[in-house]
Amino acid sequence: MAGWTPCAGPILGAISLMVSQNPGEGMGYVVAYILGFRIPFFTLSFFISKLAIVKKYSQSFMKVGGVIMIVAGLLLFFDQMVILIVY
Known part of the structure; x- marks a missing residue:
């Protein structure tokens, strides 16, 4: 995972807290986190050489x-x- 731990840690902690409050929405929270974290890296990797x-x-x-x-x-x-x- 390419991320800075002081940034990723508190966010994942907040997501874990939200999942503990509403377990039915847990997958949606995690998928939203993953997409928000990965899309900029993928976009940059495709276009940086251009x-x-x-x-x-x-x-x-x-x-x-x-x-x-x-x-x-x-x-x-x-x-x-x-x-x-x-x-």
């Missing part, structure tokens, strides 16, 4: 994304995520 700017700067995007991941990893390792949260 965007000229992505093709032109893909190496730069990859390098910048890698640097951001390394910095976030170091902040997590040294327990300094507060620096990121402030901004």
